[in-house]
Each structure stands twice: as structure tokens, then as C-alpha cells.
Amino acid sequence: MGARILVANELTSYRQTIAMVLRELYPDHEVIEATSEAMDGEVARLDPDLVICSRVTSVVERRVANWVELYPECKPYSTFCEGGVRKTKQDPQLSDLLSLCASLP
Amino acid sequence: MPKPPDSRSEDPAKARRRRGRPRVLMANEPRAYREGIAAVIGQLRPAVEIEIVEPTALDASIERFRPDMVICSKATETLKGTVRVWVELYPENGTSSVANIGGRRTEYTEIQLPDLLSIVDKAGELAGTN
Numbered sequence: 001m002g003a004r005i006l007v008a009n010e011l012t013s014y015r016q017t018i019a020m021v022l023r024e025l026y027p028d029h030e031v032i033e034a035t036s037e038a039m040d041g042e043v044a045r046l047d048p049d050l051v052i053c054s055r056v057t058s059v060v061e062r063r064v065a066n067w068v069e070l071y072p073e074c075k076p077y078s079t080f081c082e083g084g085v086r087k088t089k090q091d092p093q094l095s096d097l098l099s100l101c102a103s104l105p
Numbered sequence: 106m107p108k109p110p111d112s113r114s115e116d117p118a119k120a121r122r123r124r125g126r127p128r129v130l131m132a133n134e135p136r137a138y139r140e141g142i143a144a145v146i147g148q149l150r151p152a153v154e155i156e157i158v159e160p161t162a163l164d165a166s167i168e169r170f171r172p173d174m175v176i177c178s179k180a181t182e183t184l185k186g187t188v189r190v191w192v193e194l195y196p197e198n199g200t201s202s203v204a205n206i207g208g209r210r211t212e213y214t215e216i217q218l219p220d221l222l223s224i225v226d227k228a229g230e231l232a233g234t235n
Contacts, residue, residue, distance in 0.1 A: 011200055012215050013215075013218045013221060014141070016217060016218035017142050017144075017145050017218055020145050020148075021141050021144050021145060024148055071135050071137075074135075076134075076135060078137075091135065092136070093136055093137055093140060094136075094137045094141050
């Protein structure tokens with residue numbers, strides 16, 4: 001079994017899209033969808049290796065080594081945190097997200 | 106990858122439709138979601154020809170690509186006047202979306218991925234009936 005990825009970004013079709021792409025490209029990873037409201041609880045329950053969300057929370061920051069804050073408040077940038085190291089990317093591409101997923105154990 | 110426009114003298118749109126390969130133009134923001142939705146449509150509807158463009162290139166791409174369906178964040182007058190099936194996905198960063206299918210508008214309070222795929226299917230059906 002590969003990594004566990006929690007997909008909790010807004011909006012519904014976007015979340016479903018990202019989850020479907022990840023499941024297709026990384027069948028060994030476990031991809032779980034959750035609403036943003038349920039994200040913190042799911043982080044505590046599932047201990048994911050990566051969280052993809054629209055607004056990072058203190059729970060995610062504290063408990064998850066890898067996370068992506070994707071287009072917060074619909075802004076044209078995203079923050080990628082990989083192993084605790086943060087980088088902001090302007091207008092990120094899908095490939096940026098996939099690269100992070102590919103680097104997971 | 107999308108093929109270049111048909112250079113034969115025959116109407117390219119008619120020739121394409123006879124081949125039964127609907128075209129979907131993706132021009133919504135933001136980029137990663139545009140690319141993601143295109144990837145999903147390409148995976149689940151392999152017969153569909155997809156082109157991805159920046160929103161600013163929407164009108165010019167409609168003229169060049171002659172899509173059967175457009176997914177965008179802001180429907181333009183050119184789009185409304187020339188394309189039978191389109192989806193205005195989360196305009197102005199809201200949660201609602203609007204779909205136009207052959208002149209019939211439907212509002213979605215929170216559109217889902219299966220809704221988009223269903224609209225792609227309807228676009229294919231409409232293209233095939235022309």
C-alpha cells in the first residue's frame with residue numbers, strides 16, 4: 001500500500017476531479033475525499049501522508065508533513081508544503097500536484 | 106493531443122461530426138482544475154477531443170477549434186452565439202454553475218463531476234444529430 005492522501009479542497013467538482021486523477025495515476029495510493037468542514041476530523045482519524053485543501057488549518061499544519069493549500073479563497077497561487085518545507089507557486093499546474101504525489105512513499 | 110483544423114474544402118465541423126468525435130474546449134480558471142477536468146474527461150470519455158486554452162483565448166479558440174462544448178468560468182457573447190453546449194463553471198468564484206444545452210439553461214447550486222460528464226455526453230449526442 002502506498003501513501004494515504006486526503007483530498008478536501010473546495011468545490012465539489014474540483015475535489016472529485018483531483019481525487020479521480022490521483023486514483024487513476026497512483027493506484028497504490030489510498031485517496032480519500034472529505035469536505036473542508038470534515039477535514040480536521042479526518043486528519044485526526046486517518047493520519048494522512050498528504051492533504052490537499054483550499055485553506056490549511058492548524059490541525060493540518062501540526063499533524064501532516066505534506067500538504068497543499070490550493071487556490072486559497074480562489075487566489076491564483078497555491079502553497080505546497082513538502083516535508084515541512086513550504087513553497088508558494090503562482091498559477092500552479094496539475095503537474096505540480098502530481099509531482100508531489102509521486103514523491104510520496 | 107488535439108489535431109490541427111481540417112484543411113479540406115468541406116465544412117470541417119460537419120466532417121468532424123460525421124466521424125462522431127465531439128470536441129470539448131476547456132477554458133475555465135484556475136489552471137490546475139482546468140487541466141484536471143480535461144484529464145478526467147479524456148480518461149472517461151476517450152472519444153472526446155479536448156483542447157485546453159487560457160480563458161483569454163476563449164473566443165479565438167472557438168473560431169479555430171469549433172467545439173461542440175465549452176467549459177469556462179465566464180461565458181462570452183461569442184460563446185453564447187456559436188456553441189450549443191457550454192458550462193459556466195463557478196463564475197465569479199461562486200459555488201453555483203450554469204449549463205446551456207441546446208438553448209436550455211440549467212442552474213446547479215453545486216455541480217458535481219458526474220454532472221459535467223453527463224453534459225459532455227449530451228454534447229456528443231447533439232453533435233451526432235447534426
